[in-house]
Amino acid sequence: xxxxxxxxxxxxxxxxxxxxxxxxxxxxxxxxxxxxxxxxxxxxxxxxxxxxxxxxxxxxxxxxxxxxxxxxxxxxxxxxxxxxxxxxxxxxxxxxxxxxxxxxxxxxxxxxxxxxxxxxxxxxxxxxxxxxxxxxxxxxxxxxxxxxxxxxxxxxxxxxxxxxxxxxxxxxxxxxxxxxxxxxxxxxxxxxxxxxxxxxxxx
Amino acid sequence: xxxxxxxxxxxxxxxxxxxxxxxxxxxxxxxxxxxxxxxxxxxxxxxxxxxxxxxxxxxxxxxxxxxxxxxxxxxxxxxxxxxxxxxxxxxxxxxxxxxxxxxxxxxxxxxxxxxxxxxxxxxxxxxxxxxxxxxxxxxxxxxxxxxxxxxxxxxxxxxxxxxxxxxxxxxxxxxxxxxxxxxxxxxxxxxxxxxxxxxxxxxxxxxxxxxxxxxxxxxxxxxxxxxxxxxxxxxxxxxxxxxxxxxxxxxxxxxxxxxxxxxxxxxxxxxxxxxxxxxxxxxxxxxxxxxxxxxxxxxxxxxxxxxxxxxxxxxxxxxxxxxxxxxxxxxxxxxxxxxxxxxxxxxxxxxxxxxx
Numbered sequence: 319x320x321x322x323x324x325x326x327x328x329x330x331x332x333x334x335x336x337x338x339x340x341x342x343x344x345x346x347x348x349x350x351x352x353x354x355x356x357x358x359x360x361x362x363x364x365x366x367x368x369x370x371x372x373x374x375x376x377x378x379x380x381x382x383x384x385x386x387x388x389x390x391x392x393x394x395x396x397x398x399x400x401x402x403x404x405x406x407x408x409x410x411x412x413x414x415x416x417x418x419x420x421x422x423x424x425x426x427x428x429x430x431x432x433x434x435x436x437x438x439x440x441x442x443x444x445x446x447x448x449x450x451x452x453x454x455x456x457x458x459x460x461x462x463x464x465x466x467x468x469x470x471x472x473x474x475x476x477x478x479x480x481x482x483x484x485x486x487x488x489x490x491x492x493x494x495x496x497x498x499x500x501x502x503x504x505x506x507x508x509x510x511x512x513x514x515x516x517x518x519x520x521x
Numbered sequence: 522x523x524x525x526x527x528x529x530x531x532x533x534x535x536x537x538x539x540x541x542x543x544x545x546x547x548x549x550x551x552x553x554x555x556x557x558x559x560x561x562x563x564x565x566x567x568x569x570x571x572x573x574x575x576x577x578x579x580x581x582x583x584x585x586x587x588x589x590x591x592x593x594x595x596x597x598x599x600x601x602x603x604x605x606x607x608x609x610x611x612x613x614x615x616x617x618x619x620x621x622x623x624x625x626x627x628x629x630x631x632x633x634x635x636x637x638x639x640x641x642x643x644x645x646x647x648x649x650x651x652x653x654x655x656x657x658x659x660x661x662x663x664x665x666x667x668x669x670x671x672x673x674x675x676x677x678x679x680x681x682x683x684x685x686x687x688x689x690x691x692x693x694x695x696x697x698x699x700x701x702x703x704x705x706x707x708x709x710x711x712x713x714x715x716x717x718x719x720x721x722x723x724x725x726x727x728x729x730x731x732x733x734x735x736x737x738x739x740x741x742x743x744x745x746x747x748x749x750x751x752x753x754x755x756x757x758x759x760x761x762x763x764x765x766x767x768x769x770x771x772x773x774x775x776x777x778x779x780x781x782x783x784x785x786x787x788x789x790x791x792x793x794x795x796x797x798x799x800x801x802x803x804x805x806x807x808x809x810x811x812x813x814x815x816x817x818x819x820x821x822x823x824x825x826x827x828x829x830x831x832x833x834x835x836x837x838x839x840x841x842x843x844x845x846x847x848x849x850x851x852x853x854x855x856x857x858x859x860x861x862x863x864x865x866x867x868x869x870x871x872x873x874x875x876x877x
Contacts, residue, residue, distance in 0.1 A: 328660075329613075332620040427563055431636050453681050455570070493743070493809050497572030501747035501813050502579050508817035509755075513832060 353420070353433065356465065356473040359383045364463070367476060372428045372459055377480045384474045389413070392462045392477040401483050402451060409462035410445045411438075413474055420463040421448035426456030426483075435467075452483045542599055545657040552653065553646070556629075560642045564676060573743050576750060577676050583750075587669040587757050590834065598661035618655025625649035640677055647673040668757035675750045685737060692740035693719050695778070699735075699785040708793050721789055731797050733789055741781035744813060748773050751817070758832055765828040772827070773820040780812045 355361045367381055380390060391410040399405050409419045416438055423432040431450070438444035452458055459480050466472040493500040554561075568577040588595070625645040632641020647670050654663045654670070663670070696719035700712040709724040718736040725731065752770050759766070787808060792800035824830040 328617050329620075332617060332624065335620075335624045427639075429636070429638055493572065493813075496810075497575035498743050498747045499575035499579055500810060501744055502576050502751060504810050504813045505747065505751040505817040508814050509821065509832070512818055512821045513834065516832075 353422070353463075354471070356383075356471045359473045364473070364476065368422065368424065368430075368461055369428070371461075371478055372424055375457075378478065380475060380477045382475045384472065390462075390464055390475045390477050392460070392479045394460055394479045394481045396481070398482045398484060399452065401453065401455060404449050404451050405458075405460075405481055406447055406449045407460045407462065407479070408445060408447050409464070409477065410443050411464050411474075412443055413464065414444070415466050415472070416444050416464045416474060418465050418467045419446040419448075420461075420465060421446075422461040422463070423448075423450045423452075424459045424461065425452070425454045426458060427454070452481075455483050457482055542658075549650070549653050549657065553650070556649070557642065557646060560639055563639055564643065564678070567678065573738075573746075574678055576747050577678075580672055580676055580750075583754050584669045584672050587672070587754070588666060591665050591669070591757070594665040595662060598665050599658055614655045614659045617660075618652045618657075621648055621652030621655065623652075625652060637680055640680055643677045644674075646676065647671065668753060671753055672750065675746075675753070679746070684742060688737040688740040688742040689718075691742055691745075691778075691781075692735045692737065695741060695782050695785055696721060696735045698782045699789065702782070702786045703789055706790070708790060710789065721785075723789055723793055725793065731792055733785075733792070735785060739785070741777065744777055744781065744809070744816075745774065747813075748777050748816070748820075755832075758834055759824070759830045760833055761824075761828055761830040765824070765830055768828045769820065769824050769830065772823055773816075776819050776823065777813075777816050780816045784808045784812055 353361050353364055356364075371379070371381075378392075389412045391408075393408050393410075395406050395408070407421055407423075409421070411419075418435050418437055421432070421434045421436065422430055425431050431452075432448075434448045436446040436448055438446045446462075448460075450460075457480055459478055461476055461478045463476050464474045466474070496503070564574075564577060568574045625648040628645040628648065629642050632638045632645070635641060650670050650673060651663055651667075654666070693714060696714070697712065700710060700721055703710045703721070711722045711724075713720045713722060718734045720735070721733045723731045723733065749770065752773055755769060756766055759769070761768075788800050821832070825832075
């Protein structure tokens with residue numbers, strides 16, 4: 319293939335790639351919509367509050383966006399879990415206007431890993447649960463947004479709680495301690511031996 | 522000592538003549554550091570903690586080795602760029618480069634809104650590097666160091682869903698194959714694949730039973746990841762046809778799969794003959810490294826015999842470029858295909874003229 323043809327092929331690939339990328343970027347909007355604007359609070363403020371909470375490393379707390387209703391709870395069970403095992407967050411409130419609770423799971427690097435909207439159940443105490451299997455070691459934060467999603471889009475409060483993800487020594491039995499770096503080094507040694515064997519071979 | 526001092530004296534002259542390229546290369550490094558600093562920090566942390574990602578720590582070394590080996594072709598392609606700048610397609614490379622940078626940006630941006638931002642950000646890195654090389658240098662330069670850029674793909678941690686799916690399938694296949702071999706040799710073993718990871722239950726002569734669960738860690742997926750990265754590195758140093766290069770991957774895949782089945786079979790057999798402790802302590806810990814060493818040797822030998830591959834390291838061992846003579850006639854001192862051989866002549870001629 320000549321250089322000109324290669325350039326043409328690359329250009330075609332690029333145009334195709336750009337089209338796909340732009341289309342996918344439009345699709346992102348739908349995912350963004352999970353934390354949307356409320357009548358009393360903008361989504362941007364909620365995201366800022368989540369970010370500042372994660373960076374402040376405060377273990378547990380609450381931000382109220384509506385002062386009329388007071389009791390909100392969020393419990394995480396178990397508070398310490400081995401990596402890969404499920405953790406359940408339970409949110410409760412006596413605010414009868416709350417119809418849904420949005421659970422946001424944030425990993426130790428401050429990355430949102432799951433957003434789940436759950437309808438509340440119960441009469442006096444409205445409760446909702448969300449479960450997640452953490453895949454990174456460290457301190458995770460789970461947020462619960464207490465919202466009314468029926469008549470008006472209203473955010474009452476946001477509570478958060480932390481849990482610790484601990485690891486068992488997950489060794490690759492093929493390469494204990496050294497891991498895949500050990501495998502690569504072994505392969506490099508193999509290549510060295512192969513080249514050495516070739517050099518010593520009489521012509 | 523004098524020779525060493527002479528080499529140091531060459532540095533200012535080299536810097537003076539190549540300052541624009543050194544500036545461009547520093548600019549690439551600075552840009553990568555600024556844009557990807559946070560992701561690289563997280564990645565380094567992960568690579569130090571997780572054994573399955575530790576190969577990432579070796580990527581700078583492999584990229585560095587390849588860049589060093591390809592330095593002559595790299596220099597030649599840059600010089601060629603200045604010679605061909607006045608051609609009709611002078612903005613073609615820049616246009617493609619900018620488009621690649623834009624695609625990288627879109628992937629980065631898209632990834633920031635997903636649950637896998639690190640993976641998407643790092644996936645955009647090789648595209649971004651390719652784009653910036655095209656903008657600052659040319660397509661020939663990118664072609665010269667494409668394998669080094671391709672190696673950067675391996676810094677992307679594979680999402681756990683893919684790892685679990687592939688690893689699970691490999692573990693199932695390997696365990697079943699191992700079980701069939703054990704049965705052929707008359708080892709009293711039973712296979713359980715109904716729930717969770719596949720398990721081989723071994724009944725010892727004393728009636729005691731031992732279970733061997735082949736999980737994700739034992740499935741061989743990490744060996745294959747390391748092999749594929751090494752095979753990409755091999756592409757830069759082997760001489761063969763395109764089919765031969767693809768053949769290395771296929772051949773290696775089958776060899777490493779066979780060795781993993783052999784490893785599982787050997788561990789279970791060792792437990793049956795010598796006892797569980799010997800199997801787990803000696804075979805289980807050492808077998809992986811030994812078989813990887815054998816595996817890569819077997820792959821290289823088989824590639825040489827079956828695919829007629831030739832491993833070439835360094836310029837001394839490189840055979841003369843078949844295009845050199847024909848292209849030299851066209852461009853006097855320059856080979857468009859390899860650049861290296863003719864470049865040396867050109868440099869020698871230039872210095873000779875300067876002395877005159």
